[in-house]
Amino acid sequence: MKKIILPAYNKNILRAIYSLKVVDDKLPQPGKDEVLIKVHGAPCNPSDIAFMEGGYNVVKSLPAVPGFEGSGRIIDAGEGAEHLIGSKVSFFGQADCDGSWAEYVCVNKNEMVVLDNAMDMDQAACFAVNPFTARGLLDIALLRNNRTVVQNAAGGQVATFVRQMAGELNIQVIDIVRKRESMETLLKNGAQYVLLEDDEHFDKKLSELCLKLDARLAFDAVGGSLSGRIFNAMPDNAELVVYGGLSTKAISGVSTMDLIFNDKVISGFNLPAWRQQLDDDYFDEISHEMQQQFIQKNYQTRIQGSTGYENIVKGLTGYIRKMSEGKILIKPKV
Numbered sequence: 001m002k003k004i005i006l007p008a009y010n011k012n013i014l015r016a017i018y019s020l021k022v023v024d025d026k027l028p029q030p031g032k033d034e035v036l037i038k039v040h041g042a043p044c045n046p047s048d049i050a051f052m053e054g055g056y057n058v059v060k061s062l063p064a065v066p067g068f069e070g071s072g073r074i075i076d077a078g079e080g081a082e083h084l085i086g087s088k089v090s091f092f093g094q095a096d097c098d099g100s101w102a103e104y105v106c107v108n109k110n111e112m113v114v115l116d117n118a119m120d121m122d123q124a125a126c127f128a129v130n131p132f133t134a135r136g137l138l139d140i141a142l143l144r145n146n147r148t149v150v151q152n153a154a155g156g157q158v159a160t161f162v163r164q165m166a167g168e169l170n171i172q173v174i175d176i177v178r179k180r181e182s183m184e185t186l187l188k189n190g191a192q193y194v195l196l197e198d199d200e201h202f203d204k205k206l207s208e209l210c211l212k213l214d215a216r217l218a219f220d221a222v223g224g225s226l227s228g229r230i231f232n233a234m235p236d237n238a239e240l241v242v243y244g245g246l247s248t249k250a251i252s253g254v255s256t257m258d259l260i261f262n263d264k265v266i267s268g269f270n271l272p273a274w275r276q277q278l279d280d281d282y283f284d285e286i287s288h289e290m291q292q293q294f295i296q297k298n299y300q301t302r303i304q305g306s307t308g309y310e311n312i313v314k315g316l317t318g319y320i321r322k323m324s325e326g327k328i329l330i331k332p333k334v
């Protein structure tokens with residue numbers, strides 16, 4: 001089998017990408033409760049970028065095969081998982097072992113979703129993480145009874161799912177983007193409130209909108225000073241939920257007084273932790289509901305293209321230049 005390996009972490013993402021190598025290896029053997037998947041495809045997500053930079057919370061022994069999620073078919077299984085042979089699956093795993101940028105991968109049977117046969121396998125490659133993340137974030141809004149949410153990196157996939165699911169729940173969204181072209185795309189696609197990060201009146205506009213729409217919950221994928229500006233713009237009792245660190249900067253500029261006197265809080269969201277606290281039946285129900293939305297094409301991950309292993313450098317550099325245009329799928333063969 002062929003697989004892609006990262007020989008060393010590198011803070012310079014371009015150098016990390018250029019260091020990726022395609023190598024041959026023997027087929028891995030599934031252990032107890034594990035399955036062997038013939039991979040259809042796997043996306044490159046921001047978490048993979050952070051992983052290759054050595055800046056993610058998952059650190060693997062090197063050299064390692066990157067890729068935390070993907071789709072494929074189970075072709076073999078260890079003890080306790082034999083009944084799954086033949087199933088189509090989406091998988092997501094962060095253990096210290098080879099990831100999804102390979103022709104074959106072993107994963108634990110608890111790290112995957114068995115798919116309806118009608119699921120498109122490209123869409124399935126991006127199913128296990130982002131749609132569930134959007135759902136988990138909106139569960140917070142429902143629990144807090146917030147009818148308006150603020151989100152940044154609004155041209156990205158998680159944010160796109162948040163906007164769509166929020167619409168179905170009658171939750172309004174205030175979107176924040178960093179590029180004017182993303183603002184135009186969002187407005188063209190029906191987003192109602194879109195702010196540009198570097199608008200000179202950004203803070204004032206956001207604060208007025210938050211007051212007007214009673215926005216007391218924000219989903220933050222960026223970090224850095226933007227987090228502080230969003231936090232400060234929200235009214236009393238607001239919560240900033242941090243789920244990504246795209247800027248790679250520590251959160252800054254947070255009003256100390258707001259934290260002490262105005263009941264405002266900052267919290268974090270992590271998909272695996274959210275999944276762990278869910279009842280299995282509830283998770284299966286959500287998974288089934290969402291698969292039906294994908295099969296009916298109501299939900300779709302934007303995919304800007306696919307790349308074979310031999311063109312991985314071109315594929316990944318293209319993705320990091322224009323992330324809002326969609327995922328790049330890494331496939332054994334295109």
Ligand SMILES: NC(=O)c1ccc[n+]([C@@H]2O[C@H](COP(=O)([O-])OP(=O)(O)OC[C@H]3O[C@@H](n4cnc5c(N)ncnc54)[C@H](OP(=O)(O)O)[C@@H]3O)[C@@H](O)[C@H]2O)c1
Binds near residue numbers: 045133154159243271
């Ligand atoms: N906590 C969790 O469990 C969890 C789960 C899933 C995803 N995430 C996180 O969610 C975030 C979004 O993931 P995704 O898959 O939706 O991303 P994506 O579709 O690949 O898009 C990334 C988006 O972020 C924007 N962006 C990139 N760097 C930025 C920066 N420094 N400042 C502002 N905007 C920036 C991009 O805009 P441009 O087009 O302008 O580049 C693009 O719209 C990532 O941080 C990811 O790690 C977390």
